[in-house]
Each structure stands twice: as C-alpha cells, then as structure tokens.
Amino acid sequence: MAKKASKKALFAALAMGISSSGFASEWQAVPGSSSAALGAGEGILISSNGLSWPDGRQAIVTFWRIKDSYPVIRCIAYFNADMQFTGETCTISRDRY
Secondary structure: OHHHHHHHHHHHHHHOOEOOOOOEOOEEEOOOOOHHHHHHOOEEEEEEEEEEOOOOOEEEEEEEEEOOOOOOEEEEEEEOOOOOEEEEEEEEEOOOO
16 A cells, blocks of 8 residues: 555656755746637647545546657646646646656
C-alpha cells in the first residue's frame, strides 16, 4: 500500500511542477492556451489525471505535445465542489523529455 501511495505522491508532485528532489521545475506560462484548444487542434494527449481536495474541489491535469515536437505542455483545469469550471492554467516545459 505504501508503494501505491508514494506513486500517487510522486505524480502529484510532478503535476504541480516539483521534482522529486524538491526543486521547482522550469515551466513557463502559455497565455490564451487551454486543454480544449489543444484537444481541438493539433495537440496529442500524453497523460491525464484527476486530483481532489477534501472540500470537494477538483483539478484535472493533462500533458500534451504538438505533433512529435518538444517540449511538453501541462494544463491544469480547476473545478469547484459542484464541478463548475473555475479556471485553467497551461504551462510549457523548458526542458526536453
């Protein structure tokens, strides 16, 4: 059970842009971008996951690529306890993966 919990904690840290060593990753904001626009355009969904808080708020984290290019784009869409959309941020990795 501890192994499964540590995997969840690692994914959550990666989703928030924190490396396992505790340092912030190099992510830069992409103004005007959204997961909806990426999905409707040339974005290729690499991975997604949902996160939740005890008060009912939710976040959906998605990782995207444009065709076979680098770098990775990360979008985090936020929802309130009633699952009403409250905002989204998309950032682009300065590193190649």
